[in-house]
Amino acid sequence: MTNLLNTILVIVLMLNLFALGTSRIVSVIRTVAAQGALLSLLPLLLHEHLTLAAALTVVPTFALKGIIIPGMMIHALRDVKIKREVEPLIGLQPSVILGALATVFALLFADQLPLTDAHSGALIVPTAIATVLAGFILLTTRFKALTQVVGYLVLENGIFIFGMLLVEAMPLVVEMGVLLDLFVGIFVICIIVNQINQAFASMDTRRLVSLKE
Amino acid sequence: MNVLFLLLIAIVLLGFSGVPGCLLSARSAAGQRVATALMAAGSLLGLACVAGILCAGSAPSLSLAWGFQQSRFAVAVDPLSAWFLIPVFIVPMLGSVYGLGYWKQAEHPANGRRLGLFFGLLAAAMALVVIARDGVLFLIAWEVMALAAYFAATAEDDKAEVRRAGWIYLIATHIGTLFLLALFALWRHATGSFALEAGHSFPAEAATTLFVLALIGFGFKAGLMPLHVWLPGAHANAPSHVSAVMSGVMLKMGVYGIVRMTALLPVGAVWWGPVLLAVGAATSVAGIAFAIGQRDLKRLLAYSSIENIGIIAMGLGLALLGREQHHAEWVLLGLGGALLHVWNHSLFKSLLFFNAGAVIHAAQTRDIDQMGGLAKRLPRVMALFVVGAAAICALPPLNGFASEWLLYVGLFRTLGLGGEAGAPAVALAAVALAMTGALAVACFVKVLGAVFLGTPRSEAGGHAHEPEAVMLMPMAALACGCVVIGLFPLGVMPLVAAAFQTWASHPAPLSVAASVPLKSLSVAGLALVGLAAALFLSLKLILRTKRVRQGVTWDCGYARPTGRMQYTGSSLGNSLVELTSFLLWPKHFRTALRGHFPRPSAFKSLVPDTVLDRLVMPLFRTTGRYLPKLRVLQQGQTHVYVLYILIVMIVLLVWGGMGS
Amino acid sequence: MAFALIFLPILMAALSAAIPSNHLRPWFLPVTGVAHLALTLVTLASPNLTTSAAWLVLDPLGKLILLVVSTLFCASSFYAVGYLRHREERPNRVFCACLMVFLGIMSLVTWAHHLGLMWVAIEGTTLVTAPLIYFNHTQRSIEATWKYLLVGSVGIALALLGTFFLAYASLHTGLEATLTLEGILEHAPKLSKPWLHASFVLLLVGYGTKMGLAPMHSWKPDAYGEAPGVVGAMLAGGVTSCAFLALLRIYHICFAAGEAAYVSRLLLFMGMLSMAVASLFMVGQRDFKRMLAYSSVEHMGILVLGLGIGAPALYGTMLHVVTNGLTKGVLFLSAGNIHRAYGSKSTEQVCGAMRRLPLSGTLFLVGFLAITGSPPFGPFISEFSILNGAFDAGRFVIGGFFLFLLLVVFIGMGATVLKVVQGRASFEARNTPYRDSFLTAAPIAILMLLVLLVGLYIPPPLTALIRDAVLFLEGQP
């Protein structure tokens, strides 16, 4: 079981790096969608016996992370002219390297945090942290509003991964709350992104610097 | 019925005296009259209470619980408070009467009501400061006083210079307040409560910290150099009766604070007294030196206030030294001189500011060098001014001399006469005092000569007019005060003895009268007056038979003298300014004369405040220039903002440590 | 009772959204506000109403915040009517609805005794306030909203991660994972330290972002600057208080877990940093609404600092939540009026407000004096108590630094405020249509009076409430 779990997690890490490495926004979104879909399966692996609760967690997660939100983004992307992230703050290569470094850091940092026997051996914590960091890298190095939203999504994915540690112990309500909340959050952000698009005829957040000291 | 309730009622009357006016129209004089009536009622009631308390020889106190932890609404009136209460009740009352003529509501619809409101509030707050016996209450009263003074002084806030002066005052007073916050917080930390009661014992360093905090915090208000920066501007730009109250009474609140704290603190380190003496000496000499350099009449008066505060500080320093070295006589003379000078200064400085108000009203300028010859137009004002000026120069037989005389004798005592132990170095302060006296004479001769004597230097002075009675009466009252105290200082000595007991926490071993022959001083004063009168009469007799011709002033054969040929105030003070230029750093603006037929040339000199204009302002400007450079941290780039979050998270994680 | 307090505003929001009239709709706000305040007072008065469900408990801390939020909303709601009168041209359906939902969610925060639920609620505040900030639909307001949402969401995401860490901290020690406050407090001493520390940092950063602690405050000046005054007041007085409540919860847990030393070190650092950054950015600030935002940053710093000083300063800190909330209301609402009257919020155009708007201008000035800690106003008492606390805790250096920063803030803020209120207004500024009306001035005056009251005489019930809150924090209910 743990091996399968870890393989998935490693794939997730790879997807992070891929997301960092590609420049076409569509493919970034697709990557994250795949990541989300993959993650939504995790609960099934963690539960020894498949419960209704777990199933209830999986379905909406899959729907949200895999389909709805990416769909909205691509929809938002449709009426934007530019298709690729023009010159990120740091180039694609460096950001991939940064991502790799972040992964290493995550592995080191995870050793500081003791795990219960049930979770020992699983790569959950390092993956979670690495994904969060990957999200941060996307957020801080990309200029397109959409890409930043994607970064936020990756961030949420990382948190979701960590949530897996608790998924059996925690009452479902939190999970649901999280998903609902994530959904609404991304939803509102996408609305604003559209507004930005209409108002500025661009998604380049570098245009949004009229408010400063 | 506790007399303190009456006193509180009086304070409330003062505080709300301006309120009815605010409800009336902006041009109705009624509001102002009501305000003055309320001020008068409150002040008289207050004076009655103080008199009653002093006669009864009691020290009533009152303490009610209120909202704050470890703090009570505690007020009390002991001789020290009573001493400072009296000017608080007298000067603002006279000020508001003076205001009836000086700041007519009808002529100042824009700010008259506001001024009235804060004028009353200022008086009330000062009274509360003096009787407060609880740290928090004291702070509240203190800040209300400071803010009320700010709003009263910036009545004409549509003028840029008024705004600037007010802003400097506000910053200075706020710094002072912050020091007082620290002071009372430490006090509470050391004694366990905010109650301001003597008899606590402190570790030495705690006592010293408290003393230093008090010295700085209250020094800002009192105007000790170099904390005086706010004083000249604020006094110059405030309406004159506000300046009178600020200079005459509000500065004394700073003095009161120092007196009170030193009374509360146990006998401290040996250097407290000398430090205060040195600061006082420096303040007085520097203050009066700066005063001589001024062209703005009210700035000049403000600097002379600084000088007088310095003199008071010397007295306190002597008293502290005496208390520390167990010389009751030094304490008696130092404290007595200081306290008496507090009264005297509030009398003659208010008088002088009232005069200045009348003069400025008449001449439409504050520039001394534009005035002149006002004696002919304002004879009464001039006569009253002469009294005030002579008094502030500590000339016998007026009140200024009485207080400085006490201080002198005290300082001379430190020589260690007749074999008793002494601290002769301290007596050097007497020399500083003497120098101050001589400079003061120079300063006020300059004012008297340039403002009142000679012939008008400008048009406006030409048709100035005597102010109305409501403005003259307060001045006359204050002048009488100066003369009476000057001739019969013995009368107030019982109060001094009582104050001594409060401050030194043991009764005075010997009365002031026993220590110094004030009676003989009165005799000498009366002798002087008699002598002068006799000579005056005899001269009259002689002149009755002689013929007295009128003519133009002898001008060495110059055909057509004009007013502008007179020696100006600046030129009168110039030689002294040059003498003290190491301290004053005067600025000269002159255009050189060139060629056989030089073009018209002008010379101008002014004395900026060394501390403010050469130290503080440049400092502020520099910081103001470099701080905004930090703005680059916030350039509106969202991803940079997110980066901040990441960084701070990592820093906290690493710095905090996992602590496993 | 919880449900009443939470769902009444939401219900009213639905109703208001339903009715068509742009003119009548705003009146729903005061109705809601008054009703909510009344319910709040009833709840505070009667001890048996404070538990509505396992997760919905109103402890003293919640009571305090609820009181602040409800009072502030009540005052602002009347102001909002007056404000929307001047903005008839804009549809206000979304605005009114969101404002009321906002109140409901904030009530939820105060009641929530389940950290997950509380987190959801706080995220909720982020979402409903976005449209409020976006009310003007200008490019600048879009930008402000975007930054508010993105930075806020990132912060809140970290808070979620922190919450999970906390849950795992209890799970790790073999207890069943729980996020109910009681559950965690029960086993607090047994929580696994590394997870607890990590979660505290994440929660501090996360909720600190919502509070606007430097350097996570970057959204604040933009959002406060672009939002209408009434929204600014609710953000600065409401949201920040709620976020601070969240932080209090974590502090409570760490305190119970015996981690006070570790926690206070970080809190002191963040508090000092926030005060310093705020004061630096206030110096020479030309935009008086942004200046208010920085003042808010500064006071969040003071709160955190007080928390970091610990037990001796807790009373002052709790009091400061109240005084800061109310005073911020005064400042933002009056600033809103001035902005409306001059059509600008830069000190280059705005001067002579005291002559142009006697009421708002004066209230703005007095509010400034109050917030900078001048006696006799409320903030003085709270800040002074914090200073006393610092000295009692033996942190004299911190105390001195605190005073120094207060001075810098006073100078920076005062320069701007005095520019605004003093002097003479320009001709065109004098001829703009806006005048002080009862609805736009009276609520501010009432808030100001409350601030003054707290400064002169703290009502015994409030004192009792604060004392309870402090005792509750120190774990001795």
Place this chain on the structure above:
Amino acid sequence: MTIVNLILHVAVLLLLPPLLLGVITKTKAWFGGRVGAPLLQPYYDLAKLLRRGMVLSTTTTWVFRAGPIITLATVLLAGLLIPIGGFNAPIAFTGDLILFAYLFGLARFFTTSAALDTGSAFEGMGSAREVTFACLSEPALFFALMVLAKVSGSLTLTTMLQGPTNAFSADVAAPLVLISIGLFIVLLAETCRIPVDDPNTHLELTMIHEAMVLDHSGPLLSVILYAASVKLLVLGTVLLHVIAPFEFGKVWLDWPLYLVEILGLAAIIGIVESVMARLQMRHVPYLLTGALLFCGFGFILLIR
């Protein structure tokens, strides 16, 4: 006995002063190889001036008349505060030394004001110089008084001035010498003699005292001249007490002794005036600073 002394004291104070002026001018004349005016010339002048009428400038006020009067009153009172000859002063009390010093301040205040009252630039210059130099001579005087107080252990002029019986004991001799030099300079400055000021010149630009009294005429001028001479006597007497504290303790010996001393002092002043030139105006402060330093060092020497 005291009555006699009192009468003598007042008589000397009132009558003697002009004679000093006479002696000084006589000495100067003698140095200049002239016969010079009779010793009693100053009395004749005063009498003549008293008989004259006077001219008042139209710009003046009562201050102009008050100046001379108050000056005279103050110097006379000062004269009553100091012991003349070997006898107590009529008015003596602890701290009268300060009154003594400040009486001159009062006189200065009104003299200079009276000068400014005329609105003439020259009198302005005179007043400016007067008040400026006073700022240096006053502290010098106080240093001297402090030395005397310390030496005599008293704050009463009578005791202080008659005190220094042990004047020639080693430890106080040096300070006393120093302050007597300082006092002499102060005396010259306060009484407007060469090298500080020249009472005979009439070049307005270069004068102090004479410049201030340009406009006074007739009786007022006589009052001024008389007051100046009284001032000379008073300060001279103080100086004498310091430099020549001899006394026999017998009335019929001490008064003559005093007369000899004071006239001798006048002669010395005359000599100084004859052998020295007047300093440039801008150098006068240095001279006075010198006096200040002498007295200051005297004090430091004493208390060290």
